[in-house]
Amino acid sequence: MxxxxxxxxxxxxxxxxxxxxxxxxxxxxxxNSVASSSTPNGEAIYKKYCIACHGAIGDMGMSGAANLQQSQLPLEARIALIRDGRNMMTPFKGILSEEEIEAVAHYTMQLSQSN
Ligand code: HEC
The missing domain is CATH 1.20.5 (Single alpha-helices involved in coiled-coils or other helix-helix interfaces)
Structure with missing residues (x-):
């Protein structure tokens, strides 16, 4: 027992x-959804989701995509646009997390500064 x-x-x-x-x-x-680190890698996200229309350095302009090297949009407007989409650009809110959207928006700011 x-x-x-x-x-x-x-x-x-x-x-x-x-x-x-x-x-x-x-x-x-x-x-976290894509990256294992706490800060998402904006460049990696850009290469995965944005290159098809915007090109590797942002100036490809596929399906009327804006030239990101010449973009004057401030960061907050880019975050909103990436989240909600505009015309031919698809919204990314269901695909990327808020942190990932911010990281890739930051990355596009670097593309327009390297001009
Ligand atoms: C299906 C093609 C497509 C994909 C994929 C795409 N874009 Fe776009 N993007 C566009 C088009 C088209 C516009 C212009 C929208 C308009 O104003 O009519 C645009 C505009 C933008 C703008 C605004 C630039 C400006 O000055 O007005 C930013 C920033 C941007 N895209 C970032 C991104 C990022 C970051 C990604 C990836 C997460 C992405 N795009 C993926 C087609 C695309």
């Missing part, structure tokens, strides 16, 4: 450890 009780308590202990470690592992994937 004594051995049976301790087996049950060990099983319970293992069970609780399992639940606790699952809880810890479940948290990080919920908060």
């Amino acid at each position: 004594h051995t049976k009780v301790s087996t049950v308590s060990i099983l319970l202990l293992v069970y609780y450890l399992f639940i606790a470690s699952c809880g810890q592992n479940a948290e990080p994937p919920a908060s």
